[in-house]
């Protein structure tokens with residue numbers, strides 16, 4: 370391997386010449402560009418970084434640019450992302466209280482159920498709107514947090530008094546029952562009222 374000449378990180382080359390990962394990988398496989406692996410400059414335990422020989426890239430640039438931009442796997446992944454993004458767009462709604470459009474959060478179960486076709490778009494949007502209003506425009510989060518803190522405080526006190534873990538939580542459940550589900554129901558109702566006031570439901 371000829372180690373002379375200028376070498377640059379693959380990420381830099383991509384940016385400089387407007388090349389994709391697949392074009393570079395293919396060019397390396399075809400022997401158009403010489404590459405070498407070095408220790409990752411950001412995390413030593415991370416995957417090795419790839420250096421490319423700049424003169425090879427420049428000499429074969431038009432050929433590399435004519436290589437397919439994406440592998441079949443990448444194409445499938447991009448298609449999936451586009452479909453997910455389109456559904457997120459479709460489920461988006463304008464919240465007059467926030468003054469902005471609200472998108473389904475990452476990891477939203479309702480979004481996933483809708484993407485899998487288990488729930489209609491109308492139903493998913495309705496549930497997402499209620500959840501947004503419950504979290505952002507009612508006292509639900511504050512009430513839930515306060516309940517959790519109250520329960521935990523009692524638990525700590527019981528432990529300090531010498532109760533074991535199981536008994537302590539048993540007493541907590543008796544004295545300050547975990548009513549999160551009831552809170553959710555109550556505040557869902559409030560959220561629906563507010564949504565109706567705002568003309569969204």
Ligand SMILES: [Zn+2]
Nearest residue numbers: 464466467505
């Ligand atoms: Zn809002």
